[in-house]
Amino acid sequence: MSRDSVPAALQRRVRERAADRCEYCWLSQAGQEATFHVDHIHPRQEGGLTTLENLALACVSCSRRKGAPPHAEDPPASLFHPRWARWEDHFDVTSELLIAGKTPTGRATVELLRMNRPLVIAIRREEALRGRFP
Ligand SMILES: [Zn+2]
Incomplete structure (x- = not known):
């Protein structure tokens, strides 16, 4: 919806910065x-700006789930913030290629974005064979 209004040049910079990977679950665009989506981290409807600092690359699954918290009262602040936090500080990848939250924020994000669905794990295994995950 709002991604259409992100200028193409800005979208390109977001994709480059993210190295064409989802900034939440680390899935590669390549496969x-x-x-x-070039997503607003802080939603536009809540005053989030269309700036490099407020944009993140998100796969379709993460983008859709991130925009629809199950409970309206859930503070979006508890979600992982790709600009203010380092992925490695909040998440681990297990030997079975599950993403494990290391912090309350990491765990809440894994839960909300449902990062360990069986299909996603199967995709991760394929990606790992191609050297694109993690
Ligand atoms: Zn994702």
Whole structure:
């Protein structure tokens, strides 16, 4: 919805900065048919700006789930923030290629974005064979 209003040049910079990976679950764009979204971290409807600092590359699954918290009262602040936090500080990848939250924020994000769905784990295994995950 709001991604259409992100200028193409800005979208390109976000994709480059993210190295064409979802900044939440680290999925690579390379193996996916659906184009990843340039997402507003702080939603536009809540005053989030269309600036490099407030944009993140998100796969379609993470983008959709992130925008629809199950409970309206859930503070979005508890979600992992790709600009203010380092991924490695909040998440681990297990030997089975599950993403494990190391912090309350990491765990809440894994839960909300449902990062360990069986299909996603199967995709991660394929990606790992190609050297694209983690
Ligand atoms: Zn993702």
